[in-house]
Amino acid sequence: MYDVIVAGGGSMGIAAAYFRAKQGASVLVLDKYEIPNQMASHHGVTRMLRLSYGHGSSYVPLALESLKLWAELETSVGKELYRKTGAITIGYPDSEFVEMAIESAISNNIPYKVMTADELTDKWRGLDIPDDYIGCFDPSAGFLFSEDCLTAYKDEALKYGAEIHENEAVVSVEQEENFITVKTDKDTYHGAKVIVTAGAWLPKLLPELDLKIQPVRKTISWFKPHEDNLYGNDFPCYIFDTKDHGLYYGFPDFDDYGVKLGSMDNDINCEPDELNREYGAYEQDENDDRAFLERYMPQAAGELIDGKVCMFSRTPDDDFIIDVHPENPNIILAGGFSGHGFKFASAIGSILSDLSVDGTTTHDISTFKLSRFSKPDETLLS
Numbered sequence: 026m027y028d029v030i031v032a033g034g035g036s037m038g039i040a041a042a043y044f045r046a047k048q049g050a051s052v053l054v055l056d057k058y059e060i061p062n063q064m065a066s067h068h069g070v071t072r073m074l075r076l077s078y079g080h081g082s083s084y085v086p087l088a089l090e091s092l093k094l095w096a097e098l099e100t101s102v103g104k105e106l107y108r109k110t111g112a113i114t115i116g117y118p119d120s121e122f123v124e125m126a127i128e129s130a131i132s133n134n135i136p137y138k139v140m141t142a143d144e145l146t147d148k149w150r151g152l153d154i155p156d157d158y159i160g161c162f163d164p165s166a167g168f169l170f171s172e173d174c175l176t177a178y179k180d181e182a183l184k185y186g187a188e189i190h191e192n193e194a195v196v197s198v199e200q201e202e203n204f205i206t207v208k209t210d211k212d213t214y215h216g217a218k219v220i221v222t223a224g225a226w227l228p229k230l231l232p233e234l235d236l237k238i239q240p241v242r243k244t245i246s247w248f249k250p251h252e253d254n255l256y257g258n259d260f261p262c263y264i265f266d267t268k269d270h271g272l273y274y275g276f277p278d279f280d281d282y283g284v285k286l287g288s289m290d291n292d293i294n295c296e297p298d299e300l301n302r303e304y305g306a307y308e309q310d311e312n313d314d315r316a317f318l319e320r321y322m323p324q325a326a327g328e329l330i331d332g333k334v335c336m337f338s339r340t341p342d343d344d345f346i347i348d349v350h351p352e353n354p355n356i357i358l359a360g361g362f363s364g365h366g367f368k369f370a371s372a373i374g375s376i377l378s379d380l381s382v383d384g385t386t387t388h389d390i391s392t393f394k395l396s397r398f399s400k401p402d403e404t405l406l407s
């Protein structure tokens with residue numbers, strides 16, 4: 026009998042396991058693949074972290090807490106996990122995404138600078154943007170080495186006594202009289218509490234909840250710039266809200282990886298176990314990304330260096346689900362991170378650990394409650 030079983034040791038699950046094991050609990054982590062892996066939602070080297078936040082100002086306290094916890098993890102493992110590059114959110118006039126980034130910086134007292142198109146292209150010569158676009162520069166932003174973050178939490182969790190079983194898939198999570206039984210493809214385990222963090226597979230593990238989560242196929246591409254030094258160490262992370270190409274995000278060309286980018290749009294609905302994981306299987310994989318670069322960062326649109334396929338788990342409102350199971354206080358669930366969850370994995374891990382103690386947390390997670398989908402708001406129902 027474990028104090029806590031974590032079903033899915035990806036971004037959120039392995040962080041939760043670390044925090045709970047550190048408190049002295051007996052923790053078992055079960056993952057269908059290795060931790061980290063190339064099959065779920067956390068691979069592809071990097072994930073952006075911003076404080077001026079286009080998805081809403083309620084995320085900013087969580088981002089600040091996450092930044093603090095990532096720094097603590099870096100110190101514990103003695104390895105760089107976060108690189109501060111700054112980030113610019115650029116968009117057309119009246120872009121709600123840019124307005125929200127500015128508003129979230131103001132309301133949370135975060136340093137930021139609003140810049141005109143001229144100011145942006147003067148500072149970063151690699152940009153080519155329409156005259157009426159504006160940008161919000163967030164100097165505290167940067168990127169996390171996502172796979173290294175998972176390895177760091179895994180190593181630390183093991184240090185605090187967690188048991189980790191990789192390549193062992195959870196098949197069912199069932200309530201017994203006063204404990205939970207977790208069946209896998211190899212064995213059966215019992216836990217006082219279970220944290221279910223199976224990413225794109227979450228709805229399958231908790232079918233009774235009919236979760237409004239849609240897994241979607243996403244790609245990321247790395248391009249070699251035509252001109253060296255334009256997009257290197259002095260170039261920030263970027264998010265563009267454009268009229269012609271939708272929402273794009275990307276990373277500077279550091280350590281010769283190339284310029285990396287991906288689209289927040291252009292989703293293809295998928296079933297995680299049948300996902301076509303071959304980059305280039307669809308023409309849009311490379312073509313859409315290249316077309317964006319040719320328009321907004323033309324000197325970056327050189328040879329394709331690499332490409333990967335990943336999944337977002339979308340909720341109808343793109344807000345997360347972090348909650349206690351409505352019919353079973355011993356099951357805690359987190360998912361539906363809608364393509365922007367990684368930066369928060371440290372804080373969410375600590376919240377899930379709290380919830381697995383007595384169902385409460387001092388953090389405000391009201392935005393993430395499941396009950397929002399049972400309200401009669403047609404826009405939230407899929």
Ligand SMILES: Cc1cc2nc3c(=O)[nH]c(=O)nc-3n(C[C@H](O)[C@H](O)[C@H](O)COP(=O)(O)OP(=O)(O)OC[C@H]3O[C@@H](n4cnc5c(N)ncnc54)[C@H](O)[C@@H]3O)c2cc1C
Binds near residue numbers: 032230
């Ligand atoms: C291309 C791409 C770019 C992104 N960019 C950013 C970014 O810049 N910034 C940002 O903040 N976020 C970003 N995200 C989003 C972020 O990576 C995700 O929100 C986050 O990784 C989700 O974490 P998770 O723990 O829910 O899922 P995962 O990290 O996928 O973990 C789920 C785990 O559950 C395991 N699992 C599944 N089924 C079972 C089972 N039956 N039994 C046992 N284990 C199981 C899986 O193997 C996996 O390890 C991006 C995502 C993608 C795909």
